[in-house]
Amino acid sequence: MTAIPAIELQGIQKSFGAVHAVRGVSLRIEKGAITGIVGENGAGKSTLMSILYGLYNADAGEIRVEGRAVRMENPRDAIAHGIGMVHQHFMLVGTFTVLENLVLGAEGGPLLAGGLAAARAELARLAREYGLTVDPDALVADLSVGEQQRVEILKVLFRGARILILDEPSAVLTPQETDQLFRILAALKQRGVTVVLITHKLREIMAVTDRVYVMRQGQIVADRRTADTSPEELAELMVGRKVLMQLDKAPKQPGEVLLQAERLTLIDDRGVRLLDDVDLALRAGEIVGIAGVSLVVRGRAIDPRHPTDPAEMRDLGVAHVPEDRLRQGMVAAFQASETSILGYQELEPFCHHYLMDGPAVGAHCAQLMERFDVRPRSPGLRSSSFSGGNQQKLVLAREMAREPKVLLVGQPTRGVDIGAIEFIHRELLKSRDQGCAVLVISVELDEILALADRILVMFAGRIVGEVPAGRADERALGLMMAGAGAA
């Protein structure tokens, strides 16, 4: 006898113009269990959950909560039915306190005083029950990412949610914070809260869920009990073919040191030491991988390049593929041809005597697109019209085409689909084989393990371990990244 599921979706359809994001999805979320929905970027998982939460309206299909058919017109309906969502990008007001954020939308009356007092009491109760401790009077902007996520979860529980949807919750967390999150999820499950976990990280699915649905291109392609499956099977289901987890890498002797950084220290505006006395040496023909911790930290490490200036670095033969391509690496409104010379606009052959050469720029872009298989092959198309993977390929092509001596790459395959990932990894290896010194920073441990010759582990801004690739082991690396265990 199957209990009434907390949520049941039948035949959900959703299109955005020409894009058919969700095609006929049906699934059941068991009450009091942790269900995972896994799939690549673009598979439709977030869209599906947004429909459930009332942020989007489905074009067709039925939603049942605890057996009753419901209409989700907006988040208020979802909240009324006990569904709460914790988004990837937190919806918190930085200048408010935790308490004020909690109460926003559920103030309990036109005057604040009473509502805040009641919320304070409730917050204390929730903290006790679920272990979600947070200072109610702290400004959200001052909290760590993990703590902010806890506030998001508290918000949802405060409104009486019994069904929690978490969208890529560990995307912004350190491994330590991720473990804490899993403990919280376990506590929630113990108290009968239903949890839906959306992720593309297989490790998390295996670690925490009871059941997993696999989505691919807007459809459910598989449904397993977690205990009965494996990461390999899930990966294959996600992609639809056997995935190469390993690349063929010819061993290579690293050459001379091309870039040396000493005692790098970077303090952000909150006084946090993002980099603390870091020494770094990059050798020709070697890929150094820095195993990812918080995205923001890694980005800033490469980013402002104190005290050097980007133009100077380029003159010296250093190329940089930024971690956030949309914010730094390209201009969305520019045509692809203009994006293809970003950073190199004063150089020949794009520019003679201060006048730019349009045809030369266009030809250059076409060449790049050819070499890196960027589609569609239109230099005149707006950069924003390309898919994430193609944008990334264009940016990489631009930087690698200069045959740089040193290549700094941040999150090379973020937002990129698996086919393009293999291509990008192969290109990075080719660069290295040609004698370039490559630095790869990535949150994806698999990527670092696949690419790097030498792996550096950072924790709290310091290098806490250095491991040659051959001897690297996920567990040991994970421990070092979490601050435990020495090299």
Added chain:
Amino acid sequence: MDDLLSFVFLMFAATLRVATPLVLCAMGGLFSEKSGIVDVGLEGKMLMAAFFAAATAAVTGSAWLGVAAAIAAAEAMALLHGFACITWRGNQVVSGVAINILAAGLTVVLGAAWFARGGQTPALESDQRLMPLFFPRAGDSILVYLALASVPLTWWLIERTRFGLRLRAVGEMPLAVDAAGISVAWLRYRAVLLCGLFAGLAGAYLSIAQNAGFSRDMTAGQGFIALAAIIFGKWRPFPAFGACLIFGLLDAVAIRLQGVEMPGMGEVPVQLIQALPYLLTMFLLAGFIGRAVAPKAAGVPYEKEH
């Protein structure tokens, strides 16, 4: 001693007289800015309000009808601004500039068409104006007291009510408000309407309390000074009020200093004193207040991703 007291009192009264429209405009502008809608059009709203107040008072003989008309005119401009910025997600600065220009032209066009005095309205009699209540020489019409009361009222609305919490939220992170199921647009419209209300009162004050009628461009940049006061006050009511008082004092002092020889530099040019509020604003914007942080979402139209 009597002379000194009398002098101080008169200076204080003069300060308030000049500051009243500034205070009203600043409080109104605060609501708008806090909600994320930049309002460069305070000047235009005030001007329209001043014209309609004087025109209505002249025609109907009632000052209070004038006030009502002023509020209506300012609200019309406010709704226009809201429509352009909220519903149509247009550029907020452009909309404000458009409203200012529109008001400058329309007030003269209508004034000339209706009263044939080159843009002026007919001079108003005492019973068509809002006259001083307690101190005839100080010019304390009821609107002055309203302006003073508006400051704690604004503070209370913004800090102690549910509306205020949501208003502040929508100016920092409209996404959070939307996700909580609250309408971003309705919140912002209410803010913009509150702004129109206060700007209308400010305009009415100018033409039927402080002066006896409307003359072209009579706002003379006061709407911008109110905006500057908001920024000085770091988008908080009481500090903004303080800034308005400082500007009012400057102006009051300016009139006293006209024709007076200062030791060492001779007569102070009247134009310098006139420019002083603007120069002072720039100096203060340049660094004495450190970083005044605007509401994070100010100026950015909110787009739902549906």
Added chain:
Amino acid sequence: MSAPRRPLPAWAEIVALPLINIALAFVTVGIIVRIIGVDPFHALRLLVLGAIGSSEAIGYTLYYTTNFIFTGLAVAVAFHAGLFNIGGEGQAYIGGLGCGLVILAFDRFLPAWAMIPLAIAAAALFGAAWAAVPAWLQAWRGSHIVITTIMFNFVASALMVYLMVNVLIAPGSMTPQSRNFTASGKLPSMQEVLGAVGIQVAPSALNLSIVLAVFCCVGVWVFLWHTPWGYELRTMGHNPEAAVYAGTSLKRMTMLAMCLSGALAGFVGVNELMGVHQRIVLDFPAGYGFAGIAVALMGRSHPLGIVLAALLFGALQQGGAELAFDIPTITREMVVVIQGLIILFSGALAHLPRPWLQSLFSSPRLRGEVPAKRAEGS
């Protein structure tokens, strides 16, 4: 919930949408005109005739157009850098001051072919300097450029009044204006220039500065789209972080953009003081600075669009003056109202006609034409 903004076909974006925006502005004006008791169509006919109905009228229209081109370009250059320059009035004023000062100093000693370029350079320099202060405040102190440029307009006004009344006033003059420039400080009028090559036109205020305006258009086009600095400027306008990545100093680029902008606005002084008044006078910026915003918006910040928009505004200004002359109930300020409405419809409400246009161009055309964008992390 509003419709997603899919781009319309290029010709609709560049031509149809702006035309509809203007049409809406005119319809609104027509309503206002009707409210004050005048037949809108009669008024419109007078307006058009007043603008282009005679050789003299065309001359004046083009003379006004010249100013609008300068201020339109000024605002556009700043827009491209992501900056909102509302200080065109003040920059035009001070640019004219610079131009006039240099002429007053040297016009008795220099021949025209030396004086004129010098004066033009001075206009650019002074205009740029007036824009440089708000620019510096924005770049180095983070002061919002909209506020500082507005403030500086008022400061310019006060400064000019002081100078004109106390320092520069021509001896024995009742009104605040300087002495007349000598012949070398005057820009020849188009009537003279064309007359010299045998073409007869009626006398008007149109002078050689329109040639300067055309040069500026070409110069701005080349600068923005064909030089590395223009590339960096546009990058900064779209995406400051990408500009930093590309090696641009945001501070220096802000200064460059605003100084160019101020210089362009300053050329209004060249037209007004050297071409028309031939002495320094008060209030010659007369709203051109603000109207420049409308011109830039309508012209989509592109030199070609700006010329077209400037022509429209020039025609409006001239036609409006004639209209006010013919129909006493309509004052000159009607032109101001039209300008305000155009800014409103072309700027803030620019997307108003979009849904209607989109439904005209819907489904069969668009499906499959624009590559579907993959949502990230959906």
